Amino acid sequence: MKIHPDANEGLVRVGGFTVPFHDTVAPYDARATVVLIHGTGGNAKTHFHTLFPMLAAKYRVLAVDLQTPREGLSLGTFSRQVAGVIEHCVPARSVHVVGYSLGALVAADLAASNPHTLASLTLVAGWTKADSQQRLRNRIWMRLFETDQDLLREFVTWTAYGHPFLAGRSEADVRALVEARVFPDGIAEQMKLNANADLCGKLASITAPTLVVAGAHDQMVPTRQTKLLFGGIPNARYAVIDSGHAIPQERPAQLFQIINEFVTDPGSVPAGEIRERIFV
């Protein structure tokens, strides 16, 4: 099934890769375009199945399925794929780019190297350069990937979701989350990139109005890291969601509202501002 009834599915050749995309373009489409970049081990459908349709009610949405080479993966590999898809689908128009997890690093890399393509940049659960806490998790992941993928499924579920989210679910629901975990081709390459990627030298050159979104209970990317992104990007604002790392799964509706408000008028919130909690 398509991610959304309005989505055209297409392929673009970029470098040596054939990159799939999902684009809700309509004839004479003048709507603002939101570009979605997924994270490690995912694709547009698995990471954005709820966020995509929410955004599609208001925007043209373009989501990319990143392609991982057998070796030599870098942030540039991915950000060039995204740039290629944008150029093919939305030539000569500026777009709002939203990246999640590793996709946030790809989005930041894209923003640093193509400053004119971006109307705004939203970085959800992204980081600057893996610290010791993150590298420890990465090593455990690698070991389990090689030795015990059943246990890895449990480990990943435990680290991906926030403790309130998991605690609020029945054993059966948690088991279903564990069983739904898959490790697609290329995931180990992406995990290596997670450990080694380094945005530190690039953040200062990002000029697009930026929103950094953190999950308060994120164990994979603790808020210390999202705060560093906020600190490093001159034109950035900061918002926190009561979620673990899996923000698009745990709180898609809240994430949508925060992105929607930002994208509607990226300049309306001054740079450096910390977004107030949404009181309900």
Added chain:
Amino acid sequence: MASTPLGYPAPDSPVDVIIIGAGFGGLGMGTQLAREGKSSFIVLERAEEVGGTWRDNHYPGAACDVPSHLYSFSFRPNPEWSRMFAPQEEILDYLRHVARDENFHERIVFGAEVTSARWDDAAALWNVATPKGDFSAKTLVTAVGHLSEPKLPNIDGLSDFSGSLFHSAEWADEVDLVGKRVGVIGSGATAIQVMPEVAKIASEVVVFQRSAPYVTPRPDRAYSDQEKGLFRKMPESIQELREEMFWSNEERYAQRRGTPTLVSAATQVALDHLHRQIQDPELRRKLTPDYIIGCKRVLKSNDYYPAFVQEHVHLETDGIERVEGNRVITTDGGSHELDVIVACTGFETTDLPIAYRIFGRNDLPLSERWSNGMQAYATTAVHGFPNLWIINGPNTGLGHNSAVYIAEAQIDYIMAAVNFREAADLPALEVAEEAEEAFMDRVDRLAEGTVWLEGGCRSWYVDHRNGRLTTLWPEPAYTFRQVNAHFEPEPYLTRSEDETVEQVLTAAR
């Protein structure tokens, strides 16, 4: 919170605000007026007790289906909720406390059914008639509910049924159901709460179902003493829980926009629930809905399906042809002998009785203004009806989240409007017709492509007179607040000269 009662306003002189109805809407409005120190208001309530929905619907099994920490006022969190979905008595008790603790209980006039409310243009006053006397006010706020007028089905001979007949919202406590043969008409939100309870005591139960509902698991549980202690000691933990509940309800909104992937995931949850609980293929078939999920309210129950597995509970899917003596005759000629019929057949929602009792400028009845379906600017103001504000009126129903959240957004709007009118020293605020039409066009556009208009089911959400979505808000609840909670004076000032507008705005600032 004020600690001294506000006192009763002088009887014969006009008050600033009259609120009609003492349910969630009216009590929320009263609380905000009281908290802002506005002492000139009264609440007119036709019954002898506060609570609205939660006073009337005291049928066995009555409970809310939005979690209680969310289905309550944000400005009055309650650490004591016993369960995730509190039973009716607890919700009623919560509402009784609101009026008392916010010090305006003595401003509620009980037994005061509003029979007419007329706008007097010259005096800029609403004149309101009730059996408890006549009252007048500068501002009239109606909060009479949209699920408060019980609707009985139109069935031949029903009123001559020789056993006991009553509507679920007018439960007859004096009728003992022990050992009785009971017919339950309907299979909506109320029926699925009522039926399992009735089945515990009745000798036989027949459910007359016109269309099968989607039923999903109900994640109900009691709160532990530790949790309640935490809620008391750290109120912010209630707020965190509220947010979690709110956003998880909002997520379900995406299903209503007809996204096939999400619709099928949601459908699967409901059908899995059915298949886990019902093994008999024939019963399963009859309980499988034939429309798109979300088109009618998605129900939550863990004990509805299992109740059908009992020998003495029957599901009748043939339509009811007529009632004769103590028998219900179905369209295929079958018949059920019954002692009691409980009509769980819902409420009058698209043609609200209060609209026939409110008369605006030139004595125009609101019902006439709404003869093609109800509509209001910002869901609360109607052209031709100055200083009238409607709570829980057109386009305020949600298929997926708390009605209290909606009422609170409207109350914020109305408070700002009332304050603006006073500050600007204007006799009346009346919304421009163009603004109202433009707002409705916007709502129509938002409703396009939603499951309610295109899901292929008949539901109370759509007004049969114009095919429009007049009861529901077609967007997420959060968007309701964004669009409808912030009062802007301009649409109320279009009949004034530009200069006057400037003066008014300056004066109000």
